[in-house]
Amino acid sequence: MSVVDVLARLVAEPTVSNRPLTELAAYMATRAEDQGFRVERFESEPGKVNVVASAGPVGTDGLILSGHMDVVPVEGQPWTSDPFVLTERGDNLLGRGSSDMKAFLAATVEGLERVDVSKLSRELVLVWTHDEEIGCVGSRILVEQLAREGRPLPKQCWIGEPTSMQVLRMHPGHVAIRVVTTGMSAHSSKPDLGKSALKEMTRVLSILEGIEEEAKGRRRLEEYLDRPYVTMNAAEIHGGSAVNMVPDRMELTFGYRPLPGDDPMEVLDTVRERVSELDASVELIRATQAMYTEDGTPLQGLLCPHACTPKLGAASFATDGGNFEQLGISSLIFGPGSIDVAHAPDEYVPRASLVQAVDIVEQVVRSRCS
Numbered sequence: 001m002s003v004v005d006v007l008a009r010l011v012a013e014p015t016v017s018n019r020p021l022t023e024l025a026a027y028m029a030t031r032a033e034d035q036g037f038r039v040e041r042f043e044s045e046p047g048k049v050n051v052v053a054s055a056g057p058v059g060t061d062g063l064i065l066s067g068h069m070d071v072v073p074v075e076g077q078p079w080t081s082d083p084f085v086l087t088e089r090g091d092n093l094l095g096r097g098s099s100d101m102k103a104f105l106a107a108t109v110e111g112l113e114r115v116d117v118s119k120l121s122r123e124l125v126l127v128w129t130h131d132e133e134i135g136c137v138g139s140r141i142l143v144e145q146l147a148r149e150g151r152p153l154p155k156q157c158w159i160g161e162p163t164s165m166q167v168l169r170m171h172p173g174h175v176a177i178r179v180v181t182t183g184m185s186a187h188s189s190k191p192d193l194g195k196s197a198l199k200e201m202t203r204v205l206s207i208l209e210g211i212e213e214e215a216k217g218r219r220r221l222e223e224y225l226d227r228p229y230v231t232m233n234a235a236e237i238h239g240g241s242a243v244n245m246v247p248d249r250m251e252l253t254f255g256y257r258p259l260p261g262d263d264p265m266e267v268l269d270t271v272r273e274r275v276s277e278l279d280a281s282v283e284l285i286r287a288t289q290a291m292y293t294e295d296g297t298p299l300q301g302l303l304c305p306h307a308c309t310p311k312l313g314a315a316s317f318a319t320d321g322g323n324f325e326q327l328g329i330s331s332l333i334f335g336p337g338s339i340d341v342a343h344a345p346d347e348y349v350p351r352a353s354l355v356q357a358v359d360i361v362e363q364v365v366r367s368r369c370s
């Protein structure tokens with residue numbers, strides 16, 4: 001089998017987030033077992049599996065290779081070929097997930113065929129996750145399970161997301177919160193008998209706008225991020241029931257992106273504090289962790305010679321690396337394919353980058369673990 005065949009096999013599994021990915025997880029687990037890895041399957045719920053495979057002496061000085069097995073949906077996208085059939089077109093290989101990020105999975109499967117993992121001197125761990133695309137859900141559950149087990153893991157992790165072969169060492173997070181204002185219903189002919197939850201929400205919105213303006217003034221990491229401050233978005237608002245009723249409930253969802261190294265709950269705490277005088281409640285919906293890896297890790301030294309530029313960068317998108325950080329693991333993001341085509345119709349990976357990635361996997365694993 002060539003790496004292109006492996007990629008075709010992986011793309012043929014329509015592992016869109018929220019659908020079962022048992023088949024693909026089984027394939028990745030079996031390939032690892034055949035290569036001599038000890039494989040553990042962590043089931044989060046029926047149909048949802050994270051796969052952890054390890055080889056070599058257990059320890060913290062080895063290496064983790066990680067990627068997500070799920071892909072984004074194709075509905076409504078004008079594909080010119082079947083998104084779940086890998087299709088060659090010129091120098092490119094088209095298919096959903098070809099770039100994000102089954103290319104890296106395939107390169108790893110193929111690259112490790114060339115390494116005798118029974119002879120490793122440092123531990124090599126493979127971590128394949130589910131539901132990354134809907135907020136790094138699978139890795140969050142896995143990290144909790146691994147933390148409970150207390151198993152030592154290598155502290156260096158390579159996440160092969162598509163970066164057009166640049167090494168990225170950080171990304172912002174994303175926090176979604178819900179603000180609910182409450183009032184009292186009344187007929188609109190006698191509005192003074194009620195209290196408008198909508199008017200209360202306009203006060204909340206102006207407070208949020210104030211917080212957003214202040215955030216723009218706190219710039220950090222300017223050499224890495226094109227928006228080096230916490231960006232915010234009042235996204236959805238629901239409430240009210242009829243034009244002749246004073247609304248008694250309004251609900252707002254609000255998102256913000258903590259910078260790498262930030263306490264992700266800081267903005268939430270500020271919102272809570274500033275709306276505390278209002279009839280408003282604030283709750284966390286979901287937090288996707290930011291990631292921040294120091295400059296100069298050993299893995300950086302191994303990846304940079306293969307990178308398109310020696311300059312390290314930041315990802316605009318979130319990865320499982322934010323969750324891995326909770327286990328004290330430092331990740332670098334580096335892989336074939338481009339994020340610019342990743343979620344688009346006719347997603348592709350250049351064949352040459354895929355083939356190159358196989359060699360890089362082999363060399364990095366040999367350098368770190370043999």
Ligand SMILES: [Zn+2]
Pocket residue numbers: 068100101132161162
């Ligand atoms: Zn991805």
